[in-house]
Amino acid sequence: MTIRSVTPFLWFNTEAEDAANFYVSLFPNAKITNVSRYGDAGPGPKGSAMVVGFEISGQRLVALNGGPNFKLDEAFSLLVDCTEQEDIDRLWSALGQGGSYNACGWLKDRFGLSWQINYAGLPDLISGPNGGKVMAAMMGMTKIDIQALKDARAGAQT
Structure with missing residues (x-):
């Protein structure tokens, strides 16, 4: 094949x-x-x-x-893995303009396409025994804040 x-x-x-x-x-x-x-x-x-x-x-x-x-819907989305907060901020603002924002880095653009604008290091932050604190922090976010996720991980380790 x-x-x-x-x-x-x-x-x-x-x-x-x-x-x-x-x-x-x-x-x-x-x-x-x-x-x-x-x-x-x-x-x-x-x-x-x-x-x-x-x-x-x-x-x-x-x-x-x-x-x-x-019509496009949230059952399909494009995941964008960003390494820098500046990229998250820029894409979040541009793609969300005229659309709608949701939790955990999800948004729907003005054309109806769903996107996940997220931190590329998230899988590492949520793995292991301290991942619950990172997940809890992310669940409280709309736009992803990389430093807040890292702070949640660090706070869980102390």
């Missing part, structure tokens, strides 16, 4: 190209890789984006303008 790749395929009503352009503007080394447009046969308006391929941090994604039949 030969499998080339597994790629998240995101369904939008009419916003696929706008969403993909927005996402690639926020991440270094991100790019639009291709845009296929509807022709005379439709079902979308001729010349409008049908499928937009893009990459974020080496991860291929595809956005489809498929119409109003299906």
Whole structure:
């Protein structure tokens, strides 16, 4: 069996190209890789984006303008592992603008896509016998605060 790749395929009503352009503007080394447009046969308006391929941090994604039949929801999210608080702050603000914020670093952007903007070191902080204190701290957060997570881990060790 030969499998080339597994790629998240995101369904939008009419916003696929706008969403993909927005996402690639926020991440270094991100790019639009291709845009296929509807022709005379439709079902979308001729010349409008049908499928937009893009990459974020080496991860291929595809956005489809498929119409109003299906909507993105929280059952699927993109996890962004950040090593610096500045990246968490920037992405949290940009992606959440016009969307909604939730607990533990989750947000929904203005296009309906759910994101987890989190600390890349979280698995290390929550592993071991002191992980409960870190989890309790994270459960009380909306936007992730790396220093507060580290402080929770340190406080649990004293």
